[in-house]
Amino acid sequence: MTVMETTGTGTDLCAGPPQQNRRPDGQDRYTISEVVALTGLTAHTLRWYERIGLMPHIDRSHTGQRRYTNRDLDWLDLVGKLRLTGMPVADMVRYAELVRAGDHTYGERFELLRTTREDVLARIDELRGTLAVLDRKISFYADAGRALASEGSR
């Protein structure tokens, strides 16, 4: 038995919310500029992601141009989320390698995600701390502003 995900061959997608602006599977051969429009990444970045192994090798047209699939877009969505967590690109490449390596890396992927989750929680806490400091200073300046204003109106 192999644990099933979406359609089987070595991705790692456990179906998030369905994405907008996509073509149905079967007609999903997007040019790089379409992917730029859908993801907000630049074409440079998309090619770079492929070069460094963060993307699987993308399918090509008969003339060698990239044709991205819905599956590729799903992967890019995940990469986008991981990037938002602040995960270094090198770690995402590591994760991509694990996905390519097959089912026996599930444990390692799990660990990597769990660690990332912990990091995110810690970061949120850190930000809450800074928020407290900001609020203290902001209310100081608000008071100072009022004091100066009332002085101005005297």
Next chain:
Amino acid sequence: MTVMETTGTGTDLCAGPPQQNRRPDGQDRYTISEVVALTGLTAHTLRWYERIGLMPHIDRSHTGQRRYTNRDLDWLDLVGKLRLTGMPVADMVRYAELVRAGDHTYGERFELLRTTREDVLARIDELRGTLAVLDRKISFYADAGRALASEGSR
């Protein structure tokens, strides 16, 4: 009238929680390595902060060595917090310039902090979004792990 903060001359500190490991005001002349120990920054970074205008000009011993004050440490604490928010160094320098420029920049400082606060809130929300994705994937892998384990024990 001048709106009072701690002791008057052009800082911007509205007294957070009192800091540990400090000497009382009056004997507060810390060497750079003491500040390294207190802040976790490197000496390189402290000198660099000064060069780029993120610190006021630090007081010197009669031979030209830096002697930091409690006030300087307070400022470094704030800088540390702002850095945690992800604020670019250039923006912090701008804030430092406003502080040096005097009381008439209160409004601008207020705005800068308010914007930063909004950014932090947005970032926290963003992180919560990634947390949802991570949790979904993590539970997927947990299930997959259990499935493989039960298969292995059969």
Next chain:
DNA sequence: CGCTTGCTTGGAGCGCACTCCAAGGTTCTA
């Protein structure tokens, strides 16, 4: 056909935030 627009590649360049270096002066401890 000519023109525009889009795509390809390897490799160089950039902005940020440090990080380190060399060469020399200072301060502390035994």
Next chain:
DNA sequence: TAGAACCTTGGAGTGCGCTCCAAGCAAGCG
């Protein structure tokens, strides 16, 4: 008073994550 440990400076170097360039092929259109 010797030696270790620490401090000074301007400038160069580093690692990350892109970002851009040049030169050339390809596709669509009047």
